[in-house]
Amino acid sequence: MLDILNLDCLEALARERLEPTAYDYMAGGAADEWTLGENRAAFQRIQLLPRMLRGVADRSLATTVLGTPVSMPVLVPPMGFQGLCHGDAEVATARGTAAEDTIYCASTVSNRSLEQIAAASNAAKWFQLYVYRDREITRDLVARATAAGFRALCLTVDTPLAGHRERDRRNSYRMPAHLELGNFPHAHSTQHHEGAGRGSSLAQYINAQWDPGLTWADVEWLRSIARIPVIVKGVMAPADAVLAIEHGASAVIVSNHGGRQLDTVPAPITVLRDVVRAVGGRAEVLVDGGFRRGTDVLKALALGARAVLVGRPILWGLTLDGADGVRAVLRHLREELDLAMALAGCATVDAATPDLIYSMRGTD
Numbered sequence: 001m002l003d004i005l006n007l008d009c010l011e012a013l014a015r016e017r018l019e020p021t022a023y024d025y026m027a028g029g030a031a032d033e034w035t036l037g038e039n040r041a042a043f044q045r046i047q048l049l050p051r052m053l054r055g056v057a058d059r060s061l062a063t064t065v066l067g068t069p070v071s072m073p074v075l076v077p078p079m080g081f082q083g084l085c086h087g088d089a090e091v092a093t094a095r096g097t098a099a100e101d102t103i104y105c106a107s108t109v110s111n112r113s114l115e116q117i118a119a120a121s122n123a124a125k126w127f128q129l130y131v132y133r134d135r136e137i138t139r140d141l142v143a144r145a146t147a148a149g150f151r152a153l154c155l156t157v158d159t160p161l162a163g164h165r166e167r168d169r170r171n172s173y174r175m176p177a178h179l180e181l182g183n184f185p186h187a188h189s190t191q192h193h194e195g196a197g198r199g200s201s202l203a204q205y206i207n208a209q210w211d212p213g214l215t216w217a218d219v220e221w222l223r224s225i226a227r228i229p230v231i232v233k234g235v236m237a238p239a240d241a242v243l244a245i246e247h248g249a250s251a252v253i254v255s256n257h258g259g260r261q262l263d264t265v266p267a268p269i270t271v272l273r274d275v276v277r278a279v280g281g282r283a284e285v286l287v288d289g290g291f292r293r294g295t296d297v298l299k300a301l302a303l304g305a306r307a308v309l310v311g312r313p314i315l316w317g318l319t320l321d322g323a324d325g326v327r328a329v330l331r332h333l334r335e336e337l338d339l340a341m342a343l344a345g346c347a348t349v350d351a352a353t354p355d356l357i358y359s360m361r362g363t364d
């Protein structure tokens with residue numbers, strides 16, 4: 001197993017292994033990368049107020065998400081193109097996540113097919129959906145994901161167009177020729193291999209293929225064709241979280257896509273409390289963006305999140321040691337969260353209540 005001191009050290013190790021342009025694709029954000037930095041910085045403005053003598057000898061991190069038991073409130077979000085990290089790509093991520101008893105959400109733009117990912121483990125998994133201009137493609141993905149046994153569809157709503165990712169544009173980023181888009185015919189992969197002119201071929205693909213005309217009515221459309229719950233990923237405004245629920249979502253993920261879409265938006269942890277208040281218990285609220293410490297996870301639980309999702313560190317673990325590396329990242333976060341909970345006086349995740357938050361400097 002990888003010996004992880006902290007997740008920032010892990011990133012430095014993975015960076016040495018990766019092609020610089022692939023590292024840029026994964027690590028980078030949009031435009032000035034202000035939001036990318038803010039996703040981390042926001043945690044430093046939130047202080048915890050621990051409670052003492054609550055008896056924390058027996059602790060449990062277990063919870064449920066949409067009724068599915070998980071060993072801890074840390075899930076693995078959809079991230080495309082994991083073949084950049086390791087030969088086993090998303091199959092390894094699914095296996096490593098299953099070994100730690102939590103949920104993996106497979107991306108539409110995985111390098112392995114959703115059927116291969118589904119077969120990688122018996123654990124509960126979700127499928128993330130991008131809606132294509134050609135609705136038949138989306139119908140087909142929904143049918144395949146349901147047939148393959150995915151437990152929920154995670155509709156990403158923050159990507160009507162590709163964010164302005166300057167690193168990829170500067171690098172004229174292309175998917176390497178040895179990789180395929182596992183869910184699509186070869187012609188889709190060719191668009192990623194070749195691109196047109198300069199710039200990022202991923203951005204060109206997104207702008208050509210994905211439907212920028214989506215509205216809340218399409219969430220209802222998806223509900224009408226899906227036999228499994230729909231989760232809406234990528235809301236930031238409390239009003240959008242409410243709309244998601246009104247249009248049939250079973251859960252929302254507060255997310256700014258890891259700072260890769262609209263720059264200068266706040267960190268998800270900053271808006272979480274307002275979203276939780278607006279949702280008022282009608283659905284589960286999850287959150288991602290910049291979670292790197294056990295204390296980060298504890299803060300989200302105290303602010304009312306059901307669970308968090310941890311993105312890039314999973315890619316660093318995958319790069320360094322495949323499924324075992326993914327597992328090591330999740331174990332490391334489990335240890336950090338367990339210690340943070342003990343020191344804060346929380347024997348269970350339910351004990352992480354709003355009074356644990358001493359202040360949110362600069363956000364009130």
Ligand SMILES: Cc1cc2nc3c(=O)[nH]c(=O)nc-3n(C[C@H](O)[C@H](O)[C@H](O)COP(=O)(O)O)c2cc1C
Pocket residue numbers: 025026027039077078079080107108109128156233255256257258259288289290291309310311312313
């Ligand atoms: C390399 C990379 C690829 C991603 N691909 C997708 C994707 O295919 N679908 C999606 O909904 N989100 C995608 N995301 C966003 C993640 O699901 C998640 O919201 C974000 O990474 C969380 O932030 P963090 O990396 O700081 O933990 C991607 C993120 C990264 C870093």
